Amino acid sequence: METQSLMTSRTSIRSEQENVSSVEDEFEGRVALVTGAAGAGIGQAVARRLAAGGATVVVTDIHEARTQEVTESIARDYDTRVLGYAMDVADRKRVDEVVASVKEEAGPIRVLVNNAAINIMGDIFDYDPEDFERVLAVDLTACWYLAMVTGRHMKEAGGGSIVNIGSIAGDRGSAAFEPPYGIAKGGSQALTRGLAKAGGPFNIRCNELAVGLVAETHWTQMHPEMLDELLPDVPLGRHATPADVAEAVAFLASDRAAFVTGDIMNLSGGFFFRG
Numbered sequence: 001m002e003t004q005s006l007m008t009s010r011t012s013i014r015s016e017q018e019n020v021s022s023v024e025d026e027f028e029g030r031v032a033l034v035t036g037a038a039g040a041g042i043g044q045a046v047a048r049r050l051a052a053g054g055a056t057v058v059v060t061d062i063h064e065a066r067t068q069e070v071t072e073s074i075a076r077d078y079d080t081r082v083l084g085y086a087m088d089v090a091d092r093k094r095v096d097e098v099v100a101s102v103k104e105e106a107g108p109i110r111v112l113v114n115n116a117a118i119n120i121m122g123d124i125f126d127y128d129p130e131d132f133e134r135v136l137a138v139d140l141t142a143c144w145y146l147a148m149v150t151g152r153h154m155k156e157a158g159g160g161s162i163v164n165i166g167s168i169a170g171d172r173g174s175a176a177f178e179p180p181y182g183i184a185k186g187g188s189q190a191l192t193r194g195l196a197k198a199g200g201p202f203n204i205r206c207n208e209l210a211v212g213l214v215a216e217t218h219w220t221q222m223h224p225e226m227l228d229e230l231l232p233d234v235p236l237g238r239h240a241t242p243a244d245v246a247e248a249v250a251f252l253a254s255d256r257a258a259f260v261t262g263d264i265m266n267l268s269g270g271f272f273f274r275g
Contacts, residue, residue, distance in 0.1 A: 026254045027055035031106050033099075033150065034059060035089050035142075036116030038066040041217035042165060043115040044074075045242035049250045050113075051078040056106050060087040060098060062116075081106065089116045089142035090134070099149050108153035110160040111253045114143040114188075117165070119181040132180045139184035140191070147195055151204060159203030161253045164192050165245070166208040168268050185210075189264050196262030205261035207252045212268025214240045235270030 032050045037043035038061030051057045051074050059074065061067040064086035071084030083106060085098045102109060117139045120131045147162050154160030169178065170185030188208060195206035213230060227239055248267055251257055 023053065023250075023254075023256075025054040026250075026256070027053035027111070029054075030110040031056045031058065031102060031108065032111035032113065032253070033102065033109050033146075034113040034115055035061075035087070035146065037061055038063055038070040038084075039218055042211075042214060042242045042245045043113075044070055045246040046113050046115060046249045047082075048074055048077070049243075049246035050111065050253070051080050051082060053250060053254070054080055055111065056081040056083070058082075058098075058102050058106070058109070059084040060089075060116075062086065062088045089146065090137040092145055095142075095146060095149060099146075099153070103153060108157040109150040110154060110157055112146060112150045112160070112162045113165065113249055113253070114146060114162070115165045116142065117181075117184075119178055121178050123177070124179040127179050135180035136184050139181060140187045143188060144191055147191075147206070151195075151199065151202075154199070154204045155202045160205075161257075162192075162195060162199075162204065162206040163249050163252045164188050164206070164208040165249075166192070166210045166264065168210050168212050168266070168271065170210060192264065193262045200261060205252075205257070207257070207260060207263045207265065209245060209248055209252070209267045210264050211245060212240060212271040214242060214245060216242055230271065233271055234268070238269065240267060240269060 027050055032055040034043055034047045034057065037047040037059040047057050047059050057074060057080065059067055059071045059082060067084045067086050071082050075082040083102060087094050087098050089095065099109065118135055120135055143164055166188045167185040169182040170189050192206050192208040199206055213227060215227060231239065245267060248265065252260065252265070
């Protein structure tokens with residue numbers, strides 16, 4: 001019995017090692033569209049991680065020159081096809097054009113990562129209505145619209161995965177000092193669960209990452225004092241990096257998470273649980 005148990009254990013370990021080695025090509029044959037992918041932070045890290053896994057990556061960003069630069073850079077660094085499109089996610093006509101072009105050039109989109117977001121701080125009782133509507137349009141409504149139009153591709157292709165980059169702001173009541181952002185991220189969680197329920201019969205999964213502070217992003221570069229101020233409240237003793245987020249996205253988008261849908265995965269190093 002001991003010998004059999006040892007053999008079973010070794011077989012299990014070998015199987016796990018084989019699964020790890022297969023991660024290199026886990027997205028081969030799949031088209032993955034990432035929004036907000038031409039910055040220095042989360043979006044580009046996600047695009048690079050999916051390219052490393054063999055995906056045909058679609059880099060989209062509102063900045064045209066930066067989109068072209070990052071697209072060319074990823075194409076040089078990875079042995080996979082990379083497409084780039086300048087796109088404001090709140091511009092539905094442009095979204096339709098890009099999604100149609102991607103399908104024509106590379107095939108149906110099988111992975112969507114809704115990463116593009118903006119945040120404008122302010123007093124909830126004294127906030128510019130136009131700013132409020134713009135943040136909601138980018139951070140929430142655009143996520144639904146992209147999920148809808150790419151979801152049609154996924155239905156035709158027999159399934160797919162949507163990953164929304166959310167925030168612990170959706171749970172922590174931060175609408176007091178960043179009204180539309182906190183509201184949008186709370187709504188994104190409801191959207192994620194709704195997409196999971198509607199997409200399940202078509203093998204379309206939808207999950208979300210509730211992210212805390214992430215170092216090396218545009219936001220934390222603008223507010224560096226927050227990193228030091230809040231670090232004592234992170235049990236793991238550091239803030240996330242874009243690579244941490246990218247690895248979590250790769251897991252949720254892959255077949256390794258084939259039975260995971262409708263989940264809001266906390267990615268804050270335990271910061272979420274602080275008092």
